[in-house]
Amino acid sequence: METADLGLPVDVPSTALFTDHYELTMLQAALEAGTAERRSVFEVFTRRLPDGRRYGVVAGTGRVLDAVENFRFDSDVLGFLREREIVDEETLQWLAGYRFSGDIWGYPEGEVYFPGSPIMRVEGTFAECVLLETVILSILNHDSAVAAAASRMASAAGDRPLIEMGARRTHELAAVAAARSAYVGGFATTSDLASGFRYGIPTVGTSAHAFTLLHDTERDAFRAQIDSLGRDTTLLVDTYDVAEAVRVAVEIAGPELGAVRIDSGDLLLVAHRVRQQLDALGATGTKIVVTSDLDEYAIASLAAAPVDAYGVGTQLVTGSGHPTCSMVYKLVARAESADPKAPLVPVAKKASGGKTSIGGRKWAARRLDEHGVAEAEVIGTGPVPAELADRQLLVQLVKGGQVVARESLDVVRDRHAAARANLPLSATQLSRGEPVLPTEYL
Amino acid sequence: METADLGLPVDVPSTALFTDHYELTMLQAALEAGTAERRSVFEVFTRRLPDGRRYGVVAGTGRVLDAVENFRFDSDVLGFLREREIVDEETLQWLAGYRFSGDIWGYPEGEVYFPGSPIMRVEGTFAECVLLETVILSILNHDSAVAAAASRMASAAGDRPLIEMGARRTHELAAVAAARSAYVGGFATTSDLASGFRYGIPTVGTSAHAFTLLHDTERDAFRAQIDSLGRDTTLLVDTYDVAEAVRVAVEIAGPELGAVRIDSGDLLLVAHRVRQQLDALGATGTKIVVTSDLDEYAIASLAAAPVDAYGVGTQLVTGSGHPTCSMVYKLVARAESADPKAPLVPVAKKASGGKTSIGGRKWAARRLDEHGVAEAEVIGTGPVPAELADRQLLVQLVKGGQVVARESLDVVRDRHAAARANLPLSATQLSRGEPVLPTEYL
Numbered sequence: 001m002e003t004a005d006l007g008l009p010v011d012v013p014s015t016a017l018f019t020d021h022y023e024l025t026m027l028q029a030a031l032e033a034g035t036a037e038r039r040s041v042f043e044v045f046t047r048r049l050p051d052g053r054r055y056g057v058v059a060g061t062g063r064v065l066d067a068v069e070n071f072r073f074d075s076d077v078l079g080f081l082r083e084r085e086i087v088d089e090e091t092l093q094w095l096a097g098y099r100f101s102g103d104i105w106g107y108p109e110g111e112v113y114f115p116g117s118p119i120m121r122v123e124g125t126f127a128e129c130v131l132l133e134t135v136i137l138s139i140l141n142h143d144s145a146v147a148a149a150a151s152r153m154a155s156a157a158g159d160r161p162l163i164e165m166g167a168r169r170t171h172e173l174a175a176v177a178a179a180r181s182a183y184v185g186g187f188a189t190t191s192d193l194a195s196g197f198r199y200g201i202p203t204v205g206t207s208a209h210a211f212t213l214l215h216d217t218e219r220d221a222f223r224a225q226i227d228s229l230g231r232d233t234t235l236l237v238d239t240y241d242v243a244e245a246v247r248v249a250v251e252i253a254g255p256e257l258g259a260v261r262i263d264s265g266d267l268l269l270v271a272h273r274v275r276q277q278l279d280a281l282g283a284t285g286t287k288i289v290v291t292s293d294l295d296e297y298a299i300a301s302l303a304a305a306p307v308d309a310y311g312v313g314t315q316l317v318t319g320s321g322h323p324t325c326s327m328v329y330k331l332v333a334r335a336e337s338a339d340p341k342a343p344l345v346p347v348a349k350k351a352s353g354g355k356t357s358i359g360g361r362k363w364a365a366r367r368l369d370e371h372g373v374a375e376a377e378v379i380g381t382g383p384v385p386a387e388l389a390d391r392q393l394l395v396q397l398v399k400g401g402q403v404v405a406r407e408s409l410d411v412v413r414d415r416h417a418a419a420r421a422n423l424p425l426s427a428t429q430l431s432r433g434e435p436v437l438p439t440e441y442l
Numbered sequence: 443m444e445t446a447d448l449g450l451p452v453d454v455p456s457t458a459l460f461t462d463h464y465e466l467t468m469l470q471a472a473l474e475a476g477t478a479e480r481r482s483v484f485e486v487f488t489r490r491l492p493d494g495r496r497y498g499v500v501a502g503t504g505r506v507l508d509a510v511e512n513f514r515f516d517s518d519v520l521g522f523l524r525e526r527e528i529v530d531e532e533t534l535q536w537l538a539g540y541r542f543s544g545d546i547w548g549y550p551e552g553e554v555y556f557p558g559s560p561i562m563r564v565e566g567t568f569a570e571c572v573l574l575e576t577v578i579l580s581i582l583n584h585d586s587a588v589a590a591a592a593s594r595m596a597s598a599a600g601d602r603p604l605i606e607m608g609a610r611r612t613h614e615l616a617a618v619a620a621a622r623s624a625y626v627g628g629f630a631t632t633s634d635l636a637s638g639f640r641y642g643i644p645t646v647g648t649s650a651h652a653f654t655l656l657h658d659t660e661r662d663a664f665r666a667q668i669d670s671l672g673r674d675t676t677l678l679v680d681t682y683d684v685a686e687a688v689r690v691a692v693e694i695a696g697p698e699l700g701a702v703r704i705d706s707g708d709l710l711l712v713a714h715r716v717r718q719q720l721d722a723l724g725a726t727g728t729k730i731v732v733t734s735d736l737d738e739y740a741i742a743s744l745a746a747a748p749v750d751a752y753g754v755g756t757q758l759v760t761g762s763g764h765p766t767c768s769m770v771y772k773l774v775a776r777a778e779s780a781d782p783k784a785p786l787v788p789v790a791k792k793a794s795g796g797k798t799s800i801g802g803r804k805w806a807a808r809r810l811d812e813h814g815v816a817e818a819e820v821i822g823t824g825p826v827p828a829e830l831a832d833r834q835l836l837v838q839l840v841k842g843g844q845v846v847a848r849e850s851l852d853v854v855r856d857r858h859a860a861a862r863a864n865l866p867l868s869a870t871q872l873s874r875g876e877p878v879l880p881t882e883y884l
Contacts, residue, residue, distance in 0.1 A: 017636035018614040020607065022647030024635075025671055029649075033666035035656050042652070067614070080639045126656050137610035138617055165462065168579035169766045172460040172509070174613035175580055193466075194459040197522045205464030207471075208575075210484070210773035213789040214477050214568050224475035229467055239791050314766060323765040324611045324756060331652035347655040349681050
């Protein structure tokens with residue numbers, strides 16, 4: 001097999017199959033009609049943010065670049081398409097030579113976005129661009145949804161570290177991408193080993209109720225954990241009686257005990273009690289980690305509690321109520337003919353039933369106020385005003401088919417923190433509201 | 443590499459890395475304490491259904507079996523764990539020889555479930571079972587959430603076929619599993635080529651607004667599509683003016699036109715108008731496909747509309763408001779010693795803060811009323827009452843580490859339809875309510 005082997009348990013040999021059937025049949029029809037080679041501009045954007053959200057977070061860009069690089073139709077894939085009679089032989093021939101050769105521009109990963117922001121722009125022939133629609137949207141819609149939730153949680157947590165632990169609540173490979181997005185949004189660590197392996201994100205772990213229940217007594221379990229993992233470990237103290245567990249934990253580990261984890265009950269109340277007890281036992285340096293269906297609101301409500309770290313699972317990996325963004329991939333301009341020099345014509349859906357969009361290849365810039373704080377997302381199709389020239393948001397990601405903008409996740413994470421910090425203060429209010437920046441069209 | 447290569451863009455070499463960090467550190471501590479080999483029983487269950495739902499749907503079982511078979515620690519994975527100092531050398535040695543050798547029982551895939559149903563039971567040593575927690579929960583939580591939404595949509599759609607088209611709204615590999623779950627829940631086809639390749643699900647496609655916009659006129663676009671794909675194709679008629687598009691479509695394709703797709707506007711109203719227009723033009727056999735943010739409620743509201751098929755995306759792949767189930771994997775019994783013949787002791791978390799569970803290895807049976815309709819989910823830890831002996835729900839899936847229950851997706855799909863049909867009529871009410879069967883503990 002020429003291309004990437006996704007192997008078991010997935011067994012999809014190339015990112016080219018992460019594609020909707022109609023992309024290929026449209027390609028066939030356009031090839032036959034002589035329109036497939038018309039130069040085209042597609043843009044990714046959302047018409048709105050999830051209800052009540054103040055800003056969006058671009059995430060997944062690095063994964064999109066991987067997917068575009070590995071988008072190839074090898075013999076297995078072509079054999080499948082032939083056997084199913086999805087497209088004709090001419091189209092299969094065309095697909096066999098497929099390699100994206102166009103340009104991609106986009107908001108750099110970690111940047112914030114607003115309704116209408118042209119988050120990504122893909123330019124090339126209609127044929128080569130239309131095929132990328134599904135996989136680009138899959139990645140950006142998933143990863144950005146998780147990153148947006150992570151960013152809100154990170155704001156709410158302030159300086160306290162957040163641990164991503166939602167792998168068990170989402171598809172096993174979505175979990176790997178979710179841990180990546182959480183890191184971009186401001187999480188410190190993850191429980192997911194695969195994301196440590198693939199992306200180098202620091203992994204951490206505590207222990208589960210099963211470990212305590214395995215042993216004859218809680219004392220035996222704590223002893224086993226400390227003997228093996230050291231006093232710096234985190235003991236789970238809510239299997240039976242929390243106060244008794246804390247007492248035994250400090251008795252065994254001494255004041256050097258790393259941390260205790262509380263995974264049930266009224267976390268605010270229990271954290272206060274446990275802190276008092278730990279302090280009274282001399283374990284003033286022992287930390288308190290809380291978990292148990294946390295979301296950004298629960299995290300915020302614990303701001304005054306003596307909590308040292310938050311573990312977040314379900315609500316993170318499901319986007320805290322918004323598991324997907326509503327990003328779309330729309331043709332906004334195309335040439336009048338297959339001549340590579342033919343001028344581009346703006347195009348847009350115009351039916352009355354909604355879902356209209358604005359035609360034309362767009363630029364975007366973030367205008368700042370006199371204090372250097374962002375005050376508007378400005379989008380246009382004409383020349384860029386001089387005063388916005390150095391505030392433009394789109395950067396080149398792919399040039400003539402070659403990826404030109406690989407970045408480390410730490411760069412992306414820092415960019416997100418900076419972009420969020422540059423928004424008006426109301427951006428990090430958790431209450432429902434309008435986007436914190438208005439979108440202005442020039 | 444000895445194990446499955448997930449390749450780009452994922453690059454996780456084995457399902458063993460779809461695991462939380464703490465599973466491995468618990469293993470290390472248990473190995474050192476001499477408790478790792480205690481015979482153990484873990485069960486997967488939910489404490490509740492998503493708010494308002496009447497039943498759950500077990501999905502992903504087949505994928506769990508693949509994941510268990512491919513759960514191996516090869517040299518790449520061991521190298522990663524060593525470099526990160528996640529576990530010690532003794533534990534790495536143990537992991538190098540890992541192969542699940544125990545038994546797994548479960549509700550057969552496609553079966554319905556209720557709060558407390560022991561959906562899956564994993565038995566073996568603590569060490570070999572605890573490691574499987576994360577990947578089993580990832581798969582079942584994701585796949586069952588999508589299948590439950592699919593099942594409600596299929597009920598609402600009645601005899602009209604449903605097309606899964608949500609790939610662009612979720613992680614690119616979650617999309618493949620989502621298409622599989624949708625099929626289990628009753629969908630007929632999918633747009634996702636990868637799921638066609640991997641699972642043999644029939645794939646279909648129509649066309650996008652971009653295809654119309656690529657061409658100089660809508661007429662040119664329709665002509666191109668019909669010339670290439672035949673009169674039986676589905677034309678998208680809402681790019682500009684629906685009535686004009688329908689007129690042109692029938693003019694070009696004649697009454698043999700396969701279908702038209704409506705993707706925006708008031709679908710109820712537009713579908714009636716389009717049906718009248720098609721009939722007036724003699725295209726009485728031309729079908730109407732509707733798409734556009736459909737969920738089970740929107741589908742139900744279109745029951746009286748002249749619609750022939752529904753395409754569903756976002757709401758399907760995100761579980762229609764419930765993108766994950768709350769399945770947990772709990773130790774319910776374990777031996778008193780590492781002696782393989784030591785008796786099992788029921789165990790359960792007992793702290794006051796909620797999240798308690800019922801210890802002991804469980805059986806489950808569905809009791810029927812005098813008409814043969816399901817009336818209760820009966821769960822027990824003692825002997826099975828004679829009258830329920832042939833209504834037991836758990837079947838053996840893995841025996842001594844060998845998968846013994848591979849099934850085709852069509853068998854699973856048929857099982858789901860039969861299980862749903864055997865529930866009281868109120869099961870398929872879309873309104874919010876209690877689980878349609880009570881759970882009784884014996």
